[in-house]
Amino acid sequence: MVLFPQSGSFSGQCARSIPSSVLKLSWQLRRRQKHLPQPPPASLPLSPQAPNRTSGIFKVTPVSPTMCQFLGVSEASRTDAVKKIWDYIKLNSLQNPANKREIRCDEKLKTIFDGKETVGFLEIGKLLSPHFVKTN
Template sequence: MSSSTAAMVFRGCRALLSSARFTASTASSVKAAVQGPSKVSKAAAAAATSAVEKPKARTKSPASSSPRKTPERPSGILKVTPVSPALAKFLNSPEASRTEAVKKIWSYIKLHDLQNPTNKREIFCDEKLKSIFDGKDKVGFLEIGKLLSPHFAKSA
């Protein structure tokens, strides 16, 4: 592809056509350095080699590598909150995080083989799950999060 064709394709956008590291002056000094030391001054050769070298790796400052002073508190779905009596009875715990509750429900479903074998997205509810899922006989796996929301206390 010639430069005029590239200019037409990119509509003259010089940022796309030029190299990110080299300017015209460094490119000419690199070209001169390649031709040989007899035709180039030592200063131009040094400038050309320094332009070609890779940037040095950054080292971490001692302040950034120290551990945080305050530990992070879990928030959102990881935050442990009080749960409804029905969910507390299912989980055997008065409080839980949303992720922990969903994990325990899925382990219960897998343990008791409550997934529909033909449609794995459907879950057949036994009496224990019906107490959590508003008495429904079948629940879609995407509904679990929605049906669990009323069981968690709203935090102020």
Template sequence: MSSSTAIRVFRGCSALLAPAKSSTSTAGAAVKISAAAPKPKAKAKPKPKASGDEVKPKRNVNRTAGILKPTPISPALGSFLGAPESSRAEAVKQIWAHIKLHNLQNPANKREINCDDKLKELFEGKEKVNFLEIGKLLSRHFVKAE
């Protein structure tokens, strides 16, 4: 490749067009680096506590929001889960536990779930469901709060 072709291809990138460093200079640098002793790290100084400092209690995080919030569910989902209300996350967890327990995933295509009678009742009578459809099919079982 001629230099004009190289310049045209790499558009003047100086790192790619710079001449290669000789192996003797890099070998000498490696020896210098390995010969240098590691520097000891400075220890962190403890902060002095003022007389008025108290330990602050941890902030209470609201774990009952969004998909973690228990909401009323349909009778079909309620009979499957055994509870009158549930969070979306808990419902999906229990459905996946049922799928794993009864070995309902298609072995050839793990994204596909072969529905048994209990799941057919939840998933609009479908024989097979893609695992990404589970959340969409469950949304009709959660009663919307007004």
């Protein structure tokens, strides 16, 4: 009986003389081996580490005085600023009930959003850009 290691199958003439129960067991064994958890490659670390998120929208940068007054901090990341703005919107029920994509600005939000009465939720990121001071 010859077993090819790369294919896991029996060779021609010998395969005909092997009982079908043995062939069935070999196929079941191969199927189970496919579903076993594989060890991680040696190049990957064994313990998961949190990715370093200090660039892009996660980078903490100085904010404008009006944004500083709204957030209560002098430096913030874009994600933190958007989260705090959404918390304020939800807390004060400033979303238009008929159109949830529209935000009705009160006096505090108007200082951040260039005095607009209503703002679409996709506009928030664009309207916040001037409030983040670019650093090199």
